[in-house]
Each structure stands twice: as C-alpha cells, then as structure tokens.
Amino acid sequence: MKINKASLLLLASFLLSSFTIFKDKHDLNIVFIGDSITYGAGLPDRNTQAPPAICASYLRTEGRFGNVDFSNQGHSGYTTLDWLPGTPAFVKAEAAAKAFTNQNAQLIFSIKIGTNDSAMKGTHGAPVALADYRTNLKVIIDQLLKDFPGCKVIIQHPIWYSPNTYNGSMYLQEGLTRLESYIPAIDDLVKTYKETNPKQVFVGDTKAFNYFKKNAETDLQHENGHQGVFYLHPNPKGAVVLGEYWGKAIAKVMR
Template identity: 50%
Template sequence: TNDSAIRGPLGAPVHPEQYQTNIRAIADALLVRYPGAMILLHRPIWYSPNTHNNSSYLREGLERLNSYFPVLKKLVAEYAVTHPGQLCLGDTLAYDHFREKRDLYFAEEGKAGTFSLHPNERGAKELGAFWGKAIRYRLTQEPVFTEYPLNTVKEIPAAYEDQKMGLTAPSLRIYLPEAEKATGRMVIALPGGGYRNLMMTYEGYDWAEYFLSKGIAFGVLKYRMPAGDHTLPYADVEAAFNLVREHATEWKVSPEEIGIMGSSAGGHLASTFATHAPAVDKPAFQILLYPVITMDQALTHPGSRRNLLGEKPSQELTDRFSNELRVDGDTPPAFIIFAADDKIVPPANGLHFAEAMVRHKRPITFLLYPSGDHGFGNRESFAYKQQFFLELDRWLEGLETGGK
C-alpha cells in the first residue's frame, strides 16, 4: 500500500472500494497471463510502532489497513465462485507479530519523528517465514506450525545415555488458527507412550486440523521421559503453559482458556497437572483419551508406573500420583473416553476419576465405547470416531467462559 494508507501532502489515501478495484485488476491480469496460477493475498503489515509523539501518521495508517482486511476476504469469496482455489487468503498472522517488534524495522527519521516502517534484514526473514508457511499450507493443506524449544534441560540424566530413554530437547509445537477465526481458546496435547516414548502423530500432530477448524489454537508438547524422575515431564508441562501465557496476546489466546489434552500416559501427565498445579495455574479444562489415572498396581499400566516412579515406589508416592485421589473442588472440567475392550489401560482408571469428579461436584463427561482397544487417538480405523467427535464438539461448545 505504501503511502496509500495516509492522508496529508505525502499520502494518497485509497478507500477500501478503490483498494478492492486495484486488487481485482491485478488478480485478473495475473489469471489471464497465468491461467493455472494460485494467488495468495497476504495481509499488509505496514506499521510505525515507534511513533509515540502524538503524530496521526500511525493511527491513520493502521485504521486504513484494517479497513482493507474485509476487502481481502470478500475478494476470496467472490473468486471462489469464478476461479475455485485460485485466489486464497494468505498470511494473517504477521500483522500482529510485528506490532511490538521495533527491532525488526529500520529506524527512519522524518518530520514527525522517528518511524519504523521498513523491515530490516531480520524482519524481512521473519516476514518471509510467515509468507512461506502460508504458501506451504495452501499447497499441501497441512496446518502450519512453529516449534518452540522449552529450555528446561539443565543436565542430562545418566539414564539418558541409553538413546531409547526419550528426549533431551523438549519443545512445544504451536498451530494457530486464522486470526479472524480465533476464539481465544487453546489446547495443549500430551501424546502417550508409557513414559518411555511418544506417539507424536495420531495422539498429537494429527489433531491440529480438528482444533484449528474450530478457531482453537493447538499445541503439541514433546516432553522428557522421566526415567524414574517424575519431576521432568511435569516441569515441561509447566514450561509449556508459561510459554503460551507469555505469548497470549500475540497468539490471540486467552490465558483463562488454555486446556490440556492427554492420551494414555500423556493422559496421566495431563490429569497430574490438572490436579497437582496451584489453582491459578491449572488448565481451564482437560480432555483425556484412554488415560492412565492411578498408580495403584491393581489398575495402573505397569510400564507407565515403573518409568515414572521407579521400580519400588513408596505408598506415599503411589498415592500422590494416583490422580483420582487428587480431585477437589478446583479440578477443571474433564472429558474422558475409553474403549471397553482396552487391554493396556483398564477403563476403570477413567471411571474412578469420573466418580471422584462427581463426589466433588465437578463437571465430567465419561464415554465408554464397546470396542476400539487402546491407542485409537485420531485414527480413521476407530469405528466410533464420528460419534466421538460429535460428543467432543458438543462438550467444547458447552464449556463456559474460562472453562469453569
């Protein structure tokens, strides 16, 4: 848009109607010259976040840019009829990313003060990354993500010398919905694997599309294996929630709307955080798929218990991580699903947790399907996937603000 966004002697303001005409003319010319082309309309990001001298320059520019955003959506809708799949909305996230990032611009002196208008080398690379992700998504239809290291590793336990013992570099993979779809809600998923490894696909990454379609931001935590030290994975969950809260404004996430999701051993870790964390740090809600809940030898998954607590944990430690015993009046609402023929984690794990939620008058939904065994996650092979998703849809829609 260059100076089209501002008034005054140096500007030539373009009204939204004219902007639409201009974009349409460019798109039509490209489609004539390149009939099979796909055109992506990225949101413009023109900014001067350094202007704090009462200049109207910044305000005028931002107001004008925001008036262009609906134009882009309207054009995409129109061309979807005449040129299906050829004119698409591109990046919508960079606009907010650059809002407070003064260090990504050149500082330029002008009559009205110091302006930060044009990306410097680092800014251009970051902007290019946003555009590249949008292009990749349109070409592959795979959700775009960013991987954030958690930096929770201070030293590597001796047990990790066995390369099978899991991760030494925990991270959180973040998927964000399109800005105009964002509801403010987020889910952080903890894949299972018996506290020995992680099923990152069908219990993690494969869920991104489901949540993004609902305007819910989504994260997948790659957490450390405990090797008998139960503090390690818990610390990674804490770090993941802190990271999201630090970026809440940038990512359009409400800190009170961050829920947790866990599968199998990941369900144990998720329910541990939901029942052990201080009330102010608890997740807003919990989604637990065939979760390990108890450490009681009669009902637990033996490998998860051994890997988390060691070979011969004390009764005190066993009780502390039997999360059905930790439910209280502050435990967040829970959605639990099991298959009756689960041979790995007895469904009684979920049932006892649900009973504890009922005793403490906490919101609980417990689903038990006739078959599906263990580890069905987001797999198409799960015979009751459609019913499961419909129930989860209704539950998410029924959650009150703040997940309480």
C-alpha cells in the first residue's frame, strides 16, 4: 500500500504528540497539612486508609501522572494557630517537603484546616474568629509560597460534623455554624492570590461537606460523646470518598 506524504506527516505528528503527552506526565510530591481527619483518626490502618493515602493512590491510577509521593502531616486537635510558621508542625511539614527523593516533582501542599478552629472550646485558640481564621490561613500560605516558590497550594473545604459533636472539645451547633462561615472565607482568600501568585493557590474539594452531611451514618464513625453518638471522623468507606474527592481536586488543578 502506497502512503502519500500527507499521511506520513499526519502519522509523525500523532506520534510526536503522543510522545509529548507521555513525556510530560507530572511527578507529584504532596504534603498534606491538616487535623485528625487528615491524620486518619479511628481508622484500622491509617497508613493505608487515611484520606492522604487514598488521594495518592487515586492520582497514581488516574493515568495522567508519573510518580506520586506524599507525606501525611495531619495532627489531631490542631488549629490554624498550631500551623503558623515557626510552630513544630509547620517546621515538620516543610522538612517533609524537602525530604522527598525527587525534588524535580511538582510540590503541592494540600491543606484542610478549620474543624478544630470552629470548636466552642477545648482546642488551641478556640473559638477562632472568622477574621483570625482567614488571617492565619493567609500567613501559612504566604510562608509556604516564600519558602517553596514553585509550589502549588490547594485549600480543601472542611467537612461537615454533627451538631452534637462533643468529645474532649466542645463543637455543637455553634461550632458547625462557625465552620460553615469559614468556607466562603477560604474561597475569597484564594481569589486574592490570582494577581499576586497566579496559578499557585487554588480551592480544592468543595463537595465533601454536603456529601458527609447526607451520608453521616454510613460514612462517618459513630463516636460516643457528652451529648450522645456524634459524627466527625470518616470511617474506612468515608475515607475513600474523601481521599478521592481530594484526588479529583488536585487532578483538576494540575489539568
């Protein structure tokens, strides 16, 4: 069969574009900054079942990325005050970013903080007022951008908890209402970076809050508290859902 010149050029163009797509697959280094939900509290095996592990697994099988390495820096009970620059948690998170083997990979900080800030009492600084929450988050992001100029920061929306949540700390309806007020503050803060740091700071997942509100009994752990059984931490099923929500958000940013 005779192939004309035009067909050969078309074939060459296709092969070149396919090679470029394969060659340009991004390697990712992800540091997850967060609280007990990020940590994987209450899960049988947090090393494999916590949302960061699920998120990384999702991105590895998504097909558009190369190596995906991650570090779960979640800490139970931590608020934005515990994550301010200079705190042990912040120093450790930055050290984790520097410890990845492949320093040429795209560095991503995935942040989900707010649950413990919203508490009525019992956590560091609680309750953290809306303006202070926004300021603290900005200070954290600004320092990450300064110390890692090529990084991307993705702020995941917090997830719902039941209005009777009361363990070692008191949350209740007042806390839940405060938590909901943080969400538009996150979105507004991200908008401010569009001019100062274009394509570096993003809103991540926005769906998990309502998902867990609707599916609390099947996807959140049934925990005994001072006001009966409450729902706060994902169970293994819920952790898969949350991790995949985060993974889809990160994949969208990288698209």
